[in-house]
Amino acid sequence: MARTCSSCGTGIGPRGKTGRCRPCHTAWLLTDPEMVAKRAEARLAFNTARRMDRPHCAECGIEVGLKSKWCRPCARSKFGRDPEVRSRAAATLAEKHRTDPAFHEQHRARVQAAMDRCKQDPAFSAQRREHGRRYGKHNIELTRSPESRAKAGKTNSARRLAHIPPGYRAYYRELIKKKLPATERARLAIERYHLDRAHALAAQAAVFLQRTSSVYRCDEGGQPCKTGKFWRRGTATMTDADLVQRAIGLGWDPDAWRRVPGTSSPHASPSSTNRRASAPEIRA
Known part of the structure; x- marks a missing residue:
């Protein structure tokens, strides 16, 4: 016996489980209150689980892409304040002006067009004059305060x-007083x-090697000297690089601190008043 749709009476296949044709079944799914509520609940559960799996911006907390750490506005704000990023951007722009005459001329044309419009x-x-009267004096006072100048510096x-x-x-x-070029000052500092x-x-x-032998600072002749540039271990006089290689050969791991959570680099830059790392105490 042929089956017919319970809603419109058209013929349907023998395998249908709903008793309706496809158009009537679709209309029933979209209009039946119970089915609409079930579909909404399932959709909410699916989207909630998917949102929980998605990363969120580290600054404002909104959802971001799967490979992102910050949303676009927060990323622009974060990297726009980064001195290193701004320095690289300024250097890139200066190089662009220097090497690309067309770009330089376009920039000059835009500036000239703005001046002509004024x-x-x-x-x-x-x-522009009204903005200057309204905000100019206030901004100048803010930028000339000692706190603002120190922060800007x-x-x-x-x-x-x-x-x-x-x-x-x-x-x-300090090297500026010696009237050295900027490149030379940078080279010496680095x-x-x-x-x-x-x-x-x-x-x-040296601290690692002192567990098993006597290690101390010495001069080139092997005599103990706290400010010496060499190391004495047993009867051997070594440089810094030789001492490090000897310690690594005996099992010392200079990068072990990287695998300890919450630790900072032991090679942090010293202050300008204490640039030389403190040497271990000389053992007799």
């Missing part, structure tokens, strides 16, 4: 000296930074 459009000029230094380690910027400024890191690493290696 001269030709009285309403625009009046608006720190920000400018962090941006312009982003290529210099923070603990060595005072040393970089060399001092790497030298101090090597001293600090060697001092840690």
Whole structure:
């Protein structure tokens, strides 16, 4: 016996379980109150589980893409305030102006067009003057306060000296008195930074080796000297690099601190007044 739809009476297949044709069944799903409530509940449960799996912005907490840490506004705000990012952006823009004459001319044309508009459009000029009267004095007073100047100085230094380690910027400024070029000052500061890191690493290696033997600072002839540039271990006189390699060969791991949660680098930049890493005590 042929089956018919219970709603419209058209013929349906023998395998249908709902007793309705496809159009009538779709209309029933969309209009029946009980089915509408069930579908809404299932949709809410599915979307809730999916939202819980999605990452959220670390700043404002809204949902972001699967590979993102911040939403777009927070990312722009975060990286826009980063001195290193701003320094790289400024260097890139300056290089673009220097190497691309077409880009430079387009920029000049835009600036000139804005200036011409100020001269030709009285309403625009009046608006600029009104903004100046309303906000200019207040902004000038804010920017000229001692606190604002100090904050601006720190920000400018962090941006312009982003290529210099923070603990060595005072040393970089001291080199200005010697009237050295900026590139030479940067080279000396970075060399001092790497030298101090090597001293600090060697001092840690010495502490490790002191568990089994006598290790202390010495001069080139092997005589004990707290400010010496060499190390004495047993009867051997070593440099910083040799001492580190010997400690690594005996099982010391200089990167073990990286695997301990909540620890910071033991090679943090020292202050300008204490750049040399403290050496272990000399053992007799």
